[in-house]
Amino acid sequence: MHIAKTLRRYPALSAWLLLLPAVGWLLLFFIAPLFIVLAFSFMQGATYGGVKAVFTLSNYARVIDPLYLSTFLRSLYIAILTTAICLLLGFPLAYFIATRPQRLRYALLLALMVPFWTNFLIRTYAWLTILRTNTGLINGTLLALGVIQQPLPLFGNDFAIVLGLVYGWLPDMVLPIYAALERLDRSLLEAASDLYAPRSRVFLRVIWPLSLPGVVAGAMLVFIPSLGAFVIPAILGGGKSLMIGNVISNQFLTARDWPFGSALSILMMAVMLAATLIYFRSATHSQARTARSEVDL
Amino acid sequence: MSARSFPRSSTWARWSARLSSFSLSSYGFLSYLFLYLPILILVVFSFNDSRSVTQWAGFSTRWYGEMLADDQVILALWNSLFVAGVSTLISTVLGTLAAVAMERYRFAGRLAVDALLYLPIIIPDIAMAIMLLIFFNQSGLGFEPWRLELFGLRLAVPYSVIIGHVAFNISFVAVVVRARLAQMDPTLEEAASDLYANSWQTFWRVTLPLMMPGIVGGALLAFTLSLDDFVITFFTSGAGFNTLPVRVFGMIKKGVTPKINAVSTLMLAFSLLLVFVSLFARRGEKNPAGELGV
Known part of the structure; x- marks a missing residue:
C-alpha cells in the first residue's frame, strides 16, 4: 500500500520503473555497442582483428582511397537510383489503390504487404533463379529458343542490385504515399475541376503538394535500407558488384580490419542521419506548403 | 484560361x-x-522433377523429401523457432511496459527515450550487426551457447543471438502497442475508476484486455521479424550456428538447387500463416491492414 501511494504521488517514478527493463536493455545492447564502434573507428587495428588503444584518424583518411571512395559513391548512387525508381513506380500504384472502392482497397493493401512479410532473402533468391547468367529463367529460355546467342547482362551488375532493391522496398514507398492520398480531401479535387483546372494542373497544384509528406517519408524508408544493403548485393551482385554494406562486412569476416570497418559504418550512419535531418526539415516545410496550397489553387 | x-x-x-x-x-x-x-x-x-530451377520436367515432391531428410535444415528450423520464441517473449514484455510508460505518462527525458526507441528501427541491420559483433567479442560475453534438448534434438543457441533479436524487437513491439494505446477510449478507464475500481482492478479488468490486440499484434510482428532476420543472426552467432535464413544463405552461396526452393516455400507458407493469424487477432479494428507493415 505504501509503495502504491508513493507511485501515485510521483508518476514519473512509475514511468521510469516501467521503462527500466527496455531502456536498460537498449543502453547495454545498443547504445554501448554504438559507442564501442565509434571508439574503434579512431583506433589502430591489431593483427587478426581487435584493436590497439592508440588514437588515429587514419581509418577515416583511408576512406578517401579511390578504391573505397568509389564504392561509397556508387552505393549512394544505387540508393538514390533505387529511391527514384521506387517513387516513379510507387506513386501511380499508391494512386491506383487509393482510388479503388473501400473493400477492394483493403484487399489490395493486404496483397501489397504479404510479400513484405515474407523473408527478403527468399525474395532475393527468387530473382537469382530468374536473372542468373546462363541458367536463369530469362537467359536460359532465350538461349534455348535461340533468340539470343550471348546471355543478356542481367546478373552480377548494378541492374540486378537495383532491381532486387526496388522489388524489396517498393511497398515501403507505396504505403506512406497511399496514406497521404487517402487523407486527401476529395472536395479539393472537385473544386479544382469545377474551376476548369485541367487534369495536369489538378495533379501539379493539388494532388502532388498534398501527397508530398508521404513521398518524403517513403523516400526515407527506401533510401536508408538501400544504402545499408548487404544481402541483396551479396546475392545478386554475383560477388563482383559490391556495395558499402559488403565492404563493411568484409572488414569483419575476411580482412579483419575492425577499426576501418567501424569507420565505414560510422560514415554510413552519418549519411543516414543527414538524410533523416533533411527529412524532418522538409516535413515541416511541406506542411507549410500544404497549408498554403489549400488556400491558393 | x-x-x-x-x-x-x-x-x-x-x-x-x-x-x-x-x-x-x-x-x-x-x-x-x-x-x-x-x-x-x-x-x-x-x-519440379529436375535439378533445374528453371526448366519444367514434371511434378514431383522429391525436393521436399530431401529437405526433410537434411538434418542441418531441420536443426536450423528448430533453432529459428527457439530464437524467435524466446526473443518474442522477452521483447513483448519489455516493449509493452515501455509503451505504457510512453503513452500514459509525461516525464522529463520522454523525448530522449522516444529517440532511443526509434533508433533500432531506422538503423540499417548491417550497422547494428557489426556493433553487436564487436560488443560481444570485446565485452567478454562472447558467443556462449545455451544448450538444451528439445524434442530429442540437441540445441546450442548462442545467448548473443537472442540478445540481439530482443534489442531490435523491443522497438517494434513498442510502436504497435503505443498505436493501440493511443486509439483506446480513455473514458472506459475513467468509468472503471468512477465505479470505485482501484488502479490494479482497472488495469487488469479494463486496460489490459483493451490493449491485448496491440500486444498480440506486436508479438506476432516480433516473431516474424525474428524468424526472417538473417544479418544480425549471421554476425552475432559466432561460428557454426544456423537459423533457417542463415542456412538458406549458405546453400545459395554453394549453388542453386530446387531444395532451396522447397525450404523457401516452407518459409513462405509459414509467413502467410502468421499474416492471417495476426489479421485474425486484430479483427474488429478500424483498419487492420493499415498497421501490418509498421
Missing part, C-alpha cells in the same frame, strides 16, 4: 478519362504481377 480546359463533357474528354482510368487499372495489375510473379515461379519450381 486555355481553350483545352473547356470541353469537359465532350466526347474527346470522356474518352481520355476512360483511357486514363483503363491504363491506371492495367498499371495496378502489372504492379501486382511484378510483386507476385517471382514468388510464384519460386514455388512452382520447388515441385
Whole structure:
C-alpha cells in the first residue's frame, strides 16, 4: 500500500520503473555497442582483428582511397537510383489503390504487404533463379529458343542490385504515399475541376503538394535500407558488384580490419542521419506548403 | 484560361478519362504481377522433377523429401523457432511496459527515450550487426551457447543471438502497442475508476484486455521479424550456428538447387500463416491492414 501511494504521488517514478527493463536493455545492447564502434573507428587495428588503444584518424583518411571512395559513391548512387525508381513506380500504384472502392482497397493493401512479410532473402533468391547468367529463367529460355546467342547482362551488375532493391522496398514507398492520398480531401479535387483546372494542373497544384509528406517519408524508408544493403548485393551482385554494406562486412569476416570497418559504418550512419535531418526539415516545410496550397489553387 | 480546359463533357474528354482510368487499372495489375510473379515461379519450381530451377520436367515432391531428410535444415528450423520464441517473449514484455510508460505518462527525458526507441528501427541491420559483433567479442560475453534438448534434438543457441533479436524487437513491439494505446477510449478507464475500481482492478479488468490486440499484434510482428532476420543472426552467432535464413544463405552461396526452393516455400507458407493469424487477432479494428507493415 505504501509503495502504491508513493507511485501515485510521483508518476514519473512509475514511468521510469516501467521503462527500466527496455531502456536498460537498449543502453547495454545498443547504445554501448554504438559507442564501442565509434571508439574503434579512431583506433589502430591489431593483427587478426581487435584493436590497439592508440588514437588515429587514419581509418577515416583511408576512406578517401579511390578504391573505397568509389564504392561509397556508387552505393549512394544505387540508393538514390533505387529511391527514384521506387517513387516513379510507387506513386501511380499508391494512386491506383487509393482510388479503388473501400473493400477492394483493403484487399489490395493486404496483397501489397504479404510479400513484405515474407523473408527478403527468399525474395532475393527468387530473382537469382530468374536473372542468373546462363541458367536463369530469362537467359536460359532465350538461349534455348535461340533468340539470343550471348546471355543478356542481367546478373552480377548494378541492374540486378537495383532491381532486387526496388522489388524489396517498393511497398515501403507505396504505403506512406497511399496514406497521404487517402487523407486527401476529395472536395479539393472537385473544386479544382469545377474551376476548369485541367487534369495536369489538378495533379501539379493539388494532388502532388498534398501527397508530398508521404513521398518524403517513403523516400526515407527506401533510401536508408538501400544504402545499408548487404544481402541483396551479396546475392545478386554475383560477388563482383559490391556495395558499402559488403565492404563493411568484409572488414569483419575476411580482412579483419575492425577499426576501418567501424569507420565505414560510422560514415554510413552519418549519411543516414543527414538524410533523416533533411527529412524532418522538409516535413515541416511541406506542411507549410500544404497549408498554403489549400488556400491558393 | 486555355481553350483545352473547356470541353469537359465532350466526347474527346470522356474518352481520355476512360483511357486514363483503363491504363491506371492495367498499371495496378502489372504492379501486382511484378510483386507476385517471382514468388510464384519460386514455388512452382520447388515441385519440379529436375535439378533445374528453371526448366519444367514434371511434378514431383522429391525436393521436399530431401529437405526433410537434411538434418542441418531441420536443426536450423528448430533453432529459428527457439530464437524467435524466446526473443518474442522477452521483447513483448519489455516493449509493452515501455509503451505504457510512453503513452500514459509525461516525464522529463520522454523525448530522449522516444529517440532511443526509434533508433533500432531506422538503423540499417548491417550497422547494428557489426556493433553487436564487436560488443560481444570485446565485452567478454562472447558467443556462449545455451544448450538444451528439445524434442530429442540437441540445441546450442548462442545467448548473443537472442540478445540481439530482443534489442531490435523491443522497438517494434513498442510502436504497435503505443498505436493501440493511443486509439483506446480513455473514458472506459475513467468509468472503471468512477465505479470505485482501484488502479490494479482497472488495469487488469479494463486496460489490459483493451490493449491485448496491440500486444498480440506486436508479438506476432516480433516473431516474424525474428524468424526472417538473417544479418544480425549471421554476425552475432559466432561460428557454426544456423537459423533457417542463415542456412538458406549458405546453400545459395554453394549453388542453386530446387531444395532451396522447397525450404523457401516452407518459409513462405509459414509467413502467410502468421499474416492471417495476426489479421485474425486484430479483427474488429478500424483498419487492420493499415498497421501490418509498421
